[in-house]
Amino acid sequence: LAEYQTISWEAGRLRMLDQRLLPAETVYQYYTRPEEIAGAIRDMVIRGAPAIGAAAAFGLALAAERSPAQDRDGLITDLEQAARLLRAARPTAVNLSWALDRVMNKVKSVPADEPDQIRVAVLEEAQAIAAEDVAVNRQIGLNGVPLVPDGARIIHHCNTGSLATVDYGTALGVIRAAYENGKNLHVFVDETRPRLQGARLTSWELKRLNIPHSVVVDGSSGYLMSRVGVDLCIVGADRVASNGDTANKIGTYNLALVAYAHGVPFYVACPTSTIDLSIKSGDEIEIEQRPADEVTFLGEVQLTPDGVSASNPAFDITPARYITAIITERGIAYPPYEESLASLL
Amino acid sequence: LAEYQTISWEAGRLRMLDQRLLPAETVYQYYTRPEEIAGAIRDMVIRGAPAIGAAAAFGLALAAERSPAQDRDGLITDLEQAARLLRAARPTAVNLSWALDRVMNKVKSVPADEPDQIRVAVLEEAQAIAAEDVAVNRQIGLNGVPLVPDGARIIHHCNTGSLATVDYGTALGVIRAAYENGKNLHVFVDETRPRLQGARLTSWELKRLNIPHSVVVDGSSGYLMSRVGVDLCIVGADRVASNGDTANKIGTYNLALVAYAHGVPFYVACPTSTIDLSIKSGDEIEIEQRPADEVTFLGEVQLTPDGVSASNPAFDITPARYITAIITERGIAYPPYEESLASLL
Numbered sequence: 018l019a020e021y022q023t024i025s026w027e028a029g030r031l032r033m034l035d036q037r038l039l040p041a042e043t044v045y046q047y048y049t050r051p052e053e054i055a056g057a058i059r060d061m062v063i064r065g066a067p068a069i070g071a072a073a074a075f076g077l078a079l080a081a082e083r084s085p086a087q088d089r090d091g092l093i094t095d096l097e098q099a100a101r102l103l104r105a106a107r108p109t110a111v112n113l114s115w116a117l118d119r120v121m122n123k124v125k126s127v128p129a130d131e132p133d134q135i136r137v138a139v140l141e142e143a144q145a146i147a148a149e150d151v152a153v154n155r156q157i158g159l160n161g162v163p164l165v166p167d168g169a170r171i172i173h174h175c176n177t178g179s180l181a182t183v184d185y186g187t188a189l190g191v192i193r194a195a196y197e198n199g200k201n202l203h204v205f206v207d208e209t210r211p212r213l214q215g216a217r218l219t220s221w222e223l224k225r226l227n228i229p230h231s232v233v234v235d236g237s238s239g240y241l242m243s244r245v246g247v248d249l250c251i252v253g254a255d256r257v258a259s260n261g262d263t264a265n266k267i268g269t270y271n272l273a274l275v276a277y278a279h280g281v282p283f284y285v286a287c288p289t290s291t292i293d294l295s296i297k298s299g300d301e302i303e304i305e306q307r308p309a310d311e312v313t314f315l316g317e318v319q320l321t322p323d324g325v326s327a328s329n330p331a332f333d334i335t336p337a338r339y340i341t342a343i344i345t346e347r348g349i350a351y352p353p354y355e356e357s358l359a360s361l362l
Numbered sequence: 363l364a365e366y367q368t369i370s371w372e373a374g375r376l377r378m379l380d381q382r383l384l385p386a387e388t389v390y391q392y393y394t395r396p397e398e399i400a401g402a403i404r405d406m407v408i409r410g411a412p413a414i415g416a417a418a419a420f421g422l423a424l425a426a427e428r429s430p431a432q433d434r435d436g437l438i439t440d441l442e443q444a445a446r447l448l449r450a451a452r453p454t455a456v457n458l459s460w461a462l463d464r465v466m467n468k469v470k471s472v473p474a475d476e477p478d479q480i481r482v483a484v485l486e487e488a489q490a491i492a493a494e495d496v497a498v499n500r501q502i503g504l505n506g507v508p509l510v511p512d513g514a515r516i517i518h519h520c521n522t523g524s525l526a527t528v529d530y531g532t533a534l535g536v537i538r539a540a541y542e543n544g545k546n547l548h549v550f551v552d553e554t555r556p557r558l559q560g561a562r563l564t565s566w567e568l569k570r571l572n573i574p575h576s577v578v579v580d581g582s583s584g585y586l587m588s589r590v591g592v593d594l595c596i597v598g599a600d601r602v603a604s605n606g607d608t609a610n611k612i613g614t615y616n617l618a619l620v621a622y623a624h625g626v627p628f629y630v631a632c633p634t635s636t637i638d639l640s641i642k643s644g645d646e647i648e649i650e651q652r653p654a655d656e657v658t659f660l661g662e663v664q665l666t667p668d669g670v671s672a673s674n675p676a677f678d679i680t681p682a683r684y685i686t687a688i689i690t691e692r693g694i695a696y697p698p699y700e701e702s703l704a705s706l707l
Contacts, residue, residue: 040666040667041664205673208555208657208665209581210553210555210579210580210581211579213665216657216658216665216666217665217666217667220666220667220670221667221670224667224669224670230670230671231670231671231672231673232657232658232666232670232671232672232673233657233672233673233674234555234556234580234612234613234657234674235555235579235580235581235613235616236554236555236580236581236612236613236614236616236617236678237612237613237673237675237678238616239615239616239619239678240612240615240649240675240677240678240679243615243678243679244649244675244678244679267579267581267582267585268579268580268581268582269581270584270585270588270620271580271581271583271584271616271619271620272581274584274616274619274620274623275615275616275619277623278619278622278623304585304589312553312561312577312578312579313561313577315660315663315665316663318660318661318663319386320553320558320561320562320660321385321561321562321565321577322385322562322565322566322569324569325565325566325569325575325576325577326575326576326577327576327577327578328550328576328577328578328582329578329579330582330585330589332585333581333582333584333585333588333589334585334588334589
């Protein structure tokens, strides 16, 4: 596993690697209050669908610990309030709601009335979510290995590695598992504007793993497929609808369309916790609009002239027809996804 | 015309607006030697296919002025040497070669043997190229107006305005002419990584023209077309082959594929000097590879970890089948382009 830790519980505090500062600085932040966790998710100290799910679960553990409630009902009320706060931090990735619902369901099923027993149960469930995420990612990686040919040239978008999860990674987990299984690879790392998760984070992880790679601008995939050669694309997901439509980082849909035009396989890798069977299609997924200054500034450097406006949708929806397969810890789903996803779950 | 001047001849010196420093600073640089012009083109002090054509022509005027040759042959030898130097500055845009060839053909057709008469002819031809570029762009703009519906939401890639030409612009000239003809518009300005010509230059021009716009990341076109609505895309060109295949700034091909998938018209606007009938298809166009640090650094700010490599192709080729029409000063070419382009020329 990684020498760095995206998220870890340390004696009543949640420690998270501040991903806003990477790769220049490796700084860990400590949190003791659920509203601080919500803020850290919103500000992208931590990001990546599985990672923010785990962070939200630990946010409830902090809420439980800090709640002065003396009885079960009072504690549940406090936890529900914290869950609302955490759920609102970012709207698109379903893992956030999934983790909160899982912890709250656990709370409600605890047989004891003793608040301290509930507090223990909340922390244990958050720790279980975190531990399972690592195991799930390893299995996603193994399941994906047969889809990666030896010598594969791969385009990867955003960051889906240890930094986007509790550890190991989803799409990057597949790349990593293929490499660890002896396959030669070259990864074209989409820099992933505007937050540059590819340039800053994915290259940082791939370098530590010694996996050959080069950073490219997001607009270069058509060039790479037509002039250089690309064998597959692989991305993560923030929410997958029943029909396979997939919300992921802005630019994913463009990459899928370019891959489709070139007959290049386009894979999504995600835990089944990212699959939202409560919605029929991607039309029902809310796309988060983030601040314009993520586009117009880079750190302190202003890119655009004064007063120029920008639009900053953080995600897009890739329709299922452009997705070759969805790789999960329970196996690989192929079209038609209504059937294959339902049978995996 | 613009209150700023991309390129102008001032009493034996060539003055160019340093586009590397925009929008933060408006600095004019002065040049007196052809090798300085080649360097300025290579370093992108000036960029845009029509603008670098004009710069190269003035580079020959500087070479003529500085040449100590006392006879016609000596002067032509010196000019040919300067032309080789200028031609090598950037390989993809054909306007560079086109302008150099035009000046050299003029030189060879001057009836006089007197070197000073040739010197005058070189400067006059460079000035004619510059003056014609402005007139040509205005006509491209007018020709394109009927293709822009009232209320159009337009995606534009890179910069194709006064800064990419001697004045007025090609694709941005069409947008500008449509706006000046009373059409309501909104321009989604692709920021255009890695050099950010959209974020830095196009927004700077649109703001001065009061044309409504918002800057977006290059990966957002799929989102914009599927969730917001886009009526057309329009881009410039660095070289158009006989069959209509078009070399333009990296990311153009991706945008064309996204437009095609959504049934959104995709237009190329360029002078006929950008059309290269000597090549059959885009396969014959050399794609310039630029330094990796254009991707890994933004000014002084390092984006990637130390030692990470990047690939930086500066252009891509959009196959003709994805191009709805090519707008030139001589009219609009529609597919099949082999016929329509040949008949325009």
